[in-house]
Amino acid sequence: xxxxxxxxxxxxxxxxxxxxxxxxxxxxxxxxxxxxxxxxxxxxxxxxxxxxxxxxxxxxxxxxxxxxxxxxxxxxxxxxxxxxxxxxxxxxxxxxxxxxxxxxxxxxxxxxxxxxxxxxxxxxxxxxxxxxxxxxxxxxxxxxxxxxxxxxxxxxxxxxxxxxxxxxxxxxxxxxxxxxxxxxxxxxxxxxxxxxxxxxxxxxxxxxxxxxxxxxxxxxxxxxxxxxxxxxxxxxxxxxxxxxxxxxxxxxxxxxxxxxxxxxxxxxxxxxxxxxxxxxxxxxxxxxxxxxxxxxxxxxxxxxxxxxxxxxxxxxxxxxxxxxxxxxxxxxxxxxxxxxxxxxxxxxxxxxxxxxxxxxxxxxxxxxxxxxxxxxxxxxxxxxxxxxxxxxxxxxxxxxxxxxxxxxxxxxxxxxxxxxxxxxxxxxxxxxxxxxxxxxxxxxxxxxxxxxx
Amino acid sequence: xxxxxxxxxxxxxxxxxxxxxxxxxxxxxxxxxxxxxxxxxxxxxxxxxxxxxxxxxxxxxxxxxxxxxxxxxxxxxxxxxxxxxxxxxxxxxxxxxxxxxxxxxxxxxxxxxxxxxxxxxxxxxxxxxxxxxxxxxxxxxxxxxxxxxxxxxxxxxxxxxxxxxxxxxxxxxxxxxxxxxxxxxxxxxxxxxxxxxxxxxxxxxxxxxxxxxxxxxxxxxxxxxxxxxxxxxxxxxxxxxxxxxxxxxxxxxxxxxxxxxxxxxxxxxxxxxxxxxxxxxxxxxxxxxxxxxxxxxxxxxxxxxxxxxxxxxxxxxxxxxxxxxxxxxxxxxxxxxxxxxxxxxxxxxxxxxxxxxxxxxxxxxxxxxxxxxxxxxxxxxxxxxxxxxxxxxxxxxxxxxxxxxxxxxxxxxxxxxxxxxxxxxxxxxxxxxxxxxxxxxxxxxxxxxxxxx
Numbered sequence: 001x002x003x004x005x006x007x008x009x010x011x012x013x014x015x016x017x018x019x020x021x022x023x024x025x026x027x028x029x030x031x032x033x034x035x036x037x038x039x040x041x042x043x044x045x046x047x048x049x050x051x052x053x054x055x056x057x058x059x060x061x062x063x064x065x066x067x068x069x070x071x072x073x074x075x076x077x078x079x080x081x082x083x084x085x086x087x088x089x090x091x092x093x094x095x096x097x098x099x100x101x102x103x104x105x106x107x108x109x110x111x112x113x114x115x116x117x118x119x120x121x122x123x124x125x126x127x128x129x130x131x132x133x134x135x136x137x138x139x140x141x142x143x144x145x146x147x148x149x150x151x152x153x154x155x156x157x158x159x160x161x162x163x164x165x166x167x168x169x170x171x172x173x174x175x176x177x178x179x180x181x182x183x184x185x186x187x188x189x190x191x192x193x194x195x196x197x198x199x200x201x202x203x204x205x206x207x208x209x210x211x212x213x214x215x216x217x218x219x220x221x222x223x224x225x226x227x228x229x230x231x232x233x234x235x236x237x238x239x240x241x242x243x244x245x246x247x248x249x250x251x252x253x254x255x256x257x258x259x260x261x262x263x264x265x266x267x268x269x270x271x272x273x274x275x276x277x278x279x280x281x282x283x284x285x286x287x288x289x290x291x292x293x294x295x296x297x298x299x300x301x302x303x304x305x306x307x308x309x310x311x312x313x314x315x316x317x318x319x320x321x322x323x324x325x326x327x328x329x330x331x332x333x334x335x336x337x338x339x340x341x342x343x344x345x346x347x348x349x350x351x352x353x354x355x356x357x358x359x360x361x362x363x364x365x366x367x368x369x370x371x372x373x374x375x376x377x378x379x380x381x382x383x384x385x386x387x388x389x390x391x392x393x394x395x396x397x398x399x400x401x402x403x404x405x406x407x408x409x410x411x412x413x414x415x416x417x418x419x420x421x422x423x424x425x426x427x428x429x430x431x432x433x434x435x436x437x438x439x440x441x442x443x444x445x446x447x448x449x450x451x452x453x
Numbered sequence: 454x455x456x457x458x459x460x461x462x463x464x465x466x467x468x469x470x471x472x473x474x475x476x477x478x479x480x481x482x483x484x485x486x487x488x489x490x491x492x493x494x495x496x497x498x499x500x501x502x503x504x505x506x507x508x509x510x511x512x513x514x515x516x517x518x519x520x521x522x523x524x525x526x527x528x529x530x531x532x533x534x535x536x537x538x539x540x541x542x543x544x545x546x547x548x549x550x551x552x553x554x555x556x557x558x559x560x561x562x563x564x565x566x567x568x569x570x571x572x573x574x575x576x577x578x579x580x581x582x583x584x585x586x587x588x589x590x591x592x593x594x595x596x597x598x599x600x601x602x603x604x605x606x607x608x609x610x611x612x613x614x615x616x617x618x619x620x621x622x623x624x625x626x627x628x629x630x631x632x633x634x635x636x637x638x639x640x641x642x643x644x645x646x647x648x649x650x651x652x653x654x655x656x657x658x659x660x661x662x663x664x665x666x667x668x669x670x671x672x673x674x675x676x677x678x679x680x681x682x683x684x685x686x687x688x689x690x691x692x693x694x695x696x697x698x699x700x701x702x703x704x705x706x707x708x709x710x711x712x713x714x715x716x717x718x719x720x721x722x723x724x725x726x727x728x729x730x731x732x733x734x735x736x737x738x739x740x741x742x743x744x745x746x747x748x749x750x751x752x753x754x755x756x757x758x759x760x761x762x763x764x765x766x767x768x769x770x771x772x773x774x775x776x777x778x779x780x781x782x783x784x785x786x787x788x789x790x791x792x793x794x795x796x797x798x799x800x801x802x803x804x805x806x807x808x809x810x811x812x813x814x815x816x817x818x819x820x821x822x823x824x825x826x827x828x829x830x831x832x833x834x835x836x837x838x839x840x841x842x843x844x845x846x847x848x849x850x851x852x853x854x855x856x857x858x859x860x861x862x863x864x865x866x867x868x869x870x871x872x873x874x875x876x877x878x879x880x881x882x883x884x885x886x887x888x889x890x891x892x893x894x895x896x897x898x899x900x901x902x903x904x905x906x
Contacts, residue, residue, distance in 0.1 A: 015774055034560050041568035043581030043763060044770030048558055055560040079778060080554065090550045097543045100512045101533065101753035105501055107487050107508035115494035128496030133586040133755045134779060137846045140619045165775055166593045167621035179772035295778060300554035302586045302755040302779035311497060317497030319632035321468055322618055325748060326587060326755035353906060 016398075017405050021393030030067075031055060049416065050365040051406045059084030062412070062430050062437055072311040072412040075429040075441055080304035081271060081296030083432045089299045089338040103329050104131070111328055114337045119307070121278040123287045127310040131303065131328025135267035135294025136164030138304040140320070142290045143168060143228060148263045148320070149312045149367050150226030150349040153185040154260070156215050160238035160420040163230060163265055172230065175420070183314035185224050187215035191238035191420070192247050195375045195386060196394050209250035216258045226260030228290075233280025234269035239419030240384025240426065242274070242377055248284040261312070266381070269303070271296045272343050272431065275380020283379065284371040296431075301335035303328065348431040352380035355433050359383055362442040363427075372400055372452040381433060384418065385425035387452075396421035404448045413444040466610070469851075469875040470858050472501040483520075484508065502869065504859045512537030515883050515890055517867070525865040528882040528894055533747030534724060535795040536885045542752045542791040549787035557781050564781055567790045572760070574731040576740045580763040583604050584756065584781030588720035588747030589617030591757040594775070595743045596621060596681060599714045600638040601773070602765045605678030606638040609668050609711070613644050613691035613873040616683060616718055625683065628873070638677050640668035644691035644873070645700050648828045648839060649847050662703040669711045679713030681743075686733025687722035692872030693837025693879065695727070695830055701737040714765070717741035720757070721835070724749045725796050725884065728806030728833020734833065749884075751788035756781065801884040805833035808849045812836055816880075825853055825905040834886060837871065838878035840905075849874035857901045866897040 015405040021039075024032055031053065038046055054072065058065040061083040064072040074084070082089065095108075104111065132138045147153055153174045158165070162175040169449050170176055171183035182188070189211040190197075197204045216226050229251060235241040252262045269280030272294045281288055289312060294304035305328075316322075324330065343349065360376055360383055365371035367385070374394055375386040387404070401417040405426060408415055418426045429437070456501050474492075477485055491499055500511035507525070509516040514536040517525040527537070531659065535542065549563075557564065585591045599605055608625045610616070624627055624636035635641070642664040643650075650657045669679050682704060688694040705715045722733030723746045734741055737894040742765060747757030760779075769775075779785065796802065813829055813836055820838070827847055828839040840857070842848040854870040857878060861868055871879045882890070 012534075013885075031560065034565060037565045037569070038560070040580075041565060041572060041582060042557075043583065043761065043766045044582075044771070045583055045766055045775050046557060046770075047774075047776070048560065048655065053560055055562075056553060056555055057557060057561075064555070065560075077555065079556070084553065084555075085551055090547070093550060094543070094547045097546060098538055100509060100517075100537065102509055102512060102517070102530065102537075104495075104499060104698070107491070107501065107506055108510075109487065109508075112487060112494060116490070119494060127493075129494060129497055129498065134590065134777070137587065137590070137619065144620050144623075165777060166590065166619040167597050168619060170597075177776055179750075179774075283670065300779070300782060300784060302782075302785070313496045313498055317499075320498070321629055321632075322498050322501075323500070324587070324589075324618060326753070329753060331753060332755070351762045408612075415460065 003207055007236065012447065017049055017402065017416045018420065019050060019053045027052065035334050050409045052409065062433050072414050073437060073440055074414050075427055076413050076414045076416050077430060078268065078428050079295050079300050081273070081431050082299055082339055082346070082348065083430045086299060086342060088342050089335055091333045092338035093301060093331055096331050096374055100179070101331045103325060105323070108330060109196060110330060110337065111333045114333050114340070117340060122291065122307055125287050125292060125309050126307045128308045128313055129305050130308070130322070131305045131332070132324050133302045133304060133326050135292060135304050136166050136169050138267070138292040138294055138306045139169045139230070139265060140166045141165045141437065142292050142306045142307050143230070145316050146228040146263060146290065146314045147307065150225065150227045150259060150261060152227040152260065153184045154219040154224040154226040155183070156212060156226070156229040157186065157188060158191045158231060158235060158238050161190045161232065162237035163232070176179070187219055189215055191235060192241045194240065194241070195245065205247050205250050208247065209254055209303055212251050212254040216254065223438070226255065226258045228261040229255040230263040230265055232265045232268055234274060234379065234382050236268045236382070237418055239386065239424040240378055240382060242283070242379040242382070245283045246285060248281070249286055252286050261289040262286070263290045263292065265292050267292055267294040271339070272349035272352055273382050275349060275356045278349070297339060298332055298335035302326070303332035303336050332387055332416055343431070346432065352431050355435060355438050356380040356383065358435060358438050359427065359441065363439065363445065365378065365447055366446050370449060372397060373449070380429070381429055383427040383429060386419070387423045387425065387429065396423035398422035400452060401425055403451055407448040407451055408444050411444045413441060450452050462581045462838050468500050469871065470502055470855065472503060472506045476504065480505065505687070505862065515886050523865060524869050526890060526893055527867050528880055529867045529869050530883060531721065531881050532748050532753050533724065534726070534884050535752050535792055535799070535801065536883050539752060539795060541795050542788055545787045545791035546754060546784055549784050554784045556778060558776070561783060563783060563790065564786045567786050567793070567836070570793060575744065575760055578740050578762050579744060579760045581761045581766055581779070582758050583761070583775070584758045584785070585777050586755045586757060586779050588745060588757050589616070589619050589622050590777070591720070591745035591747055591759045592616045592622045592683070592718060593619045595716050595745050595759045598761065598765055598769050599681035599716060599743065601769045603678065603680045603712060603714060604606060605680040605713070607640045607672040607677040607679040607681040608636070609665060609679070609689060609708070610639065610641060611644045611684060611691050612641045614685065615690035622624045640672055642668055644688060645694045646692065647697065647771055658700050658703050661700065662707055665704050665707040669707065679708065679711045681714040681716050682708040682906055683716040683718055685718045685721055687727060687835050688833065688869055692839065692877040693831055693835060695736070695832035695835070698736045699738060701734070702739055705739050714742040715739070716743045716745065718745050720745055722748040724792070725802035725805055726833055726835050728802060728809045731802070750792060751785055752792050754785055754788035756778070756785035796884070799885065805884050808888060808891050809833040809836065811888060811891050812880065812894065815891065816898065817894065819899050819902055823905055825850060826902070827880045831880070833885060834882055836880040838880065840876045840878065849876035851875035853905060854878055860901040860904055861897050864897045864900065866894060
């Protein structure tokens with residue numbers, strides 16, 4: 001890896017694309033007033049997006065509106081994945097709320113219908129689903145089961161991974177930074193950054209394989225067996241690494257050889273976003289032991305899940321009482337069912353593929369000759385644009401990314417950034433993003449790229 | 454405590470009031486089929502209520518309906534706290550879903566309005582609220598903040614406590630049983646069981662104070678400082694211990710003297726259920742450092758929160774990135790606002806007080822002369838009936854409780870049981886439970902009590 005010894009231009013903010021509270025005085029009065037109310041009630045843990053935060057009052061499809069009626073093209077939000085205020089989801093939730101909203105300790109058919117349909121989108125080995133409310137809870141449960149089933153505690157993640165916010169999950173989310181220490185049972189391998197990896201000695205795949213071997217050996221040296229390797233299948237917080245497809249395979253071989261499990265975190269790439277199949281791991285031709293899903297699952301109604309190879313749950317299910325009060329309740333299932341139906345009815349996976357390809361090609365065209373755009377990459381409607389000080393050094397340039405994000409925000413086009421240095425533009429719109437929407441994005445991006453050297 | 458050396462009659466099931474899968478063959482064919490589908494898709498981690506599980510298809514107010522149209526009096530569910538399918542909550546959610554459902558990184562006024570109203574129900578010292586999706590996430594966050602703010606790791610809980618399902622929170626939830634080990638940083642004190650506590654030497658309050666002192670000393674001996682004491686203000690899973698009001702005070706004095714924090718878990722008793730004030734801790738005349746709330750907050754739409762003394766969040770908020778994707782989203786807040794409004798408009802706290810008192814008095818009358826009913830206790834619409842083999846030994850009788858729960862279920866009255874031995878009937882209906890509903894419950898209970906010796 002060539003980045004380690006380089007100076008990195010990182011945005012001077014606590015959070016990628018976060019509003020700097022010191023600039024409060026520069027904002028319009030009404031916005032200042034509401035931000036003061038936020039600080040007063042919600043406290044200092046709450047952050048806002050953009051140099052100039054946005055007050056959102058309405059959303060429809062891929063468009064958001066502020067108080068003044070200005071429209072914003074949403075190229076960021078993956079939770080309202082079938083579009084803001086989708087009528088089918090609204091109707092399903094409304095109908096169910098009038099009838100019943102209760103928990104899984106009573107028999108209900110709707111959760112059975114949904115579970116069977118959901119499981120049919122997975123390889124046959126993945127046979128059971130357990131519902132939670134958030135991706136964090138799903139990852140927390142997945143790791144509990146992995147530890148229980150293997151009898152081990154060791155965890156391997158990539159260096160920029162984010163898997164959620166519970167105490168346990170935060171302990172294996174290095175992207176949270178030095179304020180949140182990694183567990184003593186956690187080891188970190190490089191992100192699969194093919195752009196910056198260059199070696200005559202070994203391929204990227206071999207490099208990753210060797211890193212996993214070293215991590216497992218180091219765990220063993222500390223008396224810790226391997227419970228699981230967990231990875232976001234699109235490596236979103238690492239900086240969006242979609243290819244080369246198949247690079248995960250050698251990692252999983254090593255993990256399985258050491259008796260560990262492979263947990264595919266599909267909270268971000270799942271439900272068709274990568275434009276090829278339902279799940280991001282499928283692009284790599286591998287079958288996980290556990291899969292976690294969340295964000296887009298209910299289009300904003302909190303619902304998430306973990307999917308397991310059934311043998312992993314035999315003892316856990318018998319010995320551990322796990323009841324998630326809201327998890328998979330009647331209304332959550334109604335929302336999730338509607339989302340599943342809409343993805344199929346509106347061919348959104350196909351749309352993600354087609355429009356994603358158009359955006360990727362368009363961005364590649366735009367970046368011809370731009371020394372600060374090192375790479376455009378991604379799959380479907382999960383796209384990253386890697387910005388650097390110059391192509392010869394490939395030094396990540398977080399300041400350039402922040403400038404582009406905020407320039408687009410002034411044009412009312414909403415994207416964000418990711419990557420360990422905040423230098424990768426994150427282009428991740430709701431799935432019904434159209435070819436015309438792509439044109440508006442590309443036109444805005446063309447103007448924003450002009451600010452680059 | 455007199456129970457320790459006694460033989461306990463505990464129901465022979467993995468979960469209090471859980472269906473025994475070995476009896477599947479005794480159920481109607483349609484029910485068998487759906488339970489097989491559950492086992493197939495959801496796996497062995499999922500449990501059902503009652504010897505004869507119920508398929509619920511509709512709910513309204515305090516009534517649930519099965520597939521055949523039979524009505525059940527709901528004396529158990531605290532999530533649909535303002536009543537199943539409450540029209541005001543339905544309308545609020547429907548209206549909001551048509552407009553917008555997005556996250557807290559955009560400015561929105563509704564979350565500010567709600568937060569200010571919510572905080573006004575707490576003592577002035579509790580100034581900030583952070584939103585999560587579940588009570589488990591709220592307790593997980595509360596403990597993260599407590600550890601961060603104190604720099605300590607030690608936790609004290611009661612012996613039958615349940616605080617949630619994340620890896621961290623499960624590690625301080627002894628009611629989950631020996632399958633879920635307590636953390637090495639966790640110490641346990643007795644539940645405040647005034648019925649079984651008898652001593653000429655010291656009062657129950659002094660006993661609890663001394664237990665906390667001993668727990669703190671033992672933590673110190675292991676090099677662990679005290680982060681927090683956390684307790685459900687109604688001690689629901691311990692067996693419903695509401696009084697004598699004030700018994701928590703000496704515990705908190707000791708906790709504070711040791712530099713620890715007091716976390717009031719209001720996930721079960723909160724939002725007026727105890728019939729006196731908004732929050733269960735208020736009955737004890739103490740101010741917690743952190744409060745967690747959940748279950749009834751959105752009447753079934755997943756939303757929960759932790760409320761903090763602001764000084765606890767200064768460093769945490771600055772250094773720790775905590776973003777809960779669905780936590781406090783636009784629709785969750787709309788549901789929560791409607792619940793707050795309905796509690797006020799329908800005087801549900803007052804109703805909980807009045808109807809709760811009627812039920813408690815009625816149950817006391819019914820248990821006159823019954824040697825197996827040791828005590829009727831509670832506050833508002835959170836009521837426990839402590840069943841024993843006989844009043845002289847006070848030996849908990851979980852089998853008797855299971856028999857009553859299932860006898861009532863045959864009468865289509867839904868309650869459950871709690872307590873470390875499953876021997877305490879748990880009477881906890883939605884808050885709009887009327888005087889007539891109380892009559893139906895008491896008539897059923899009169900018949901069920903006839904099965905007692």
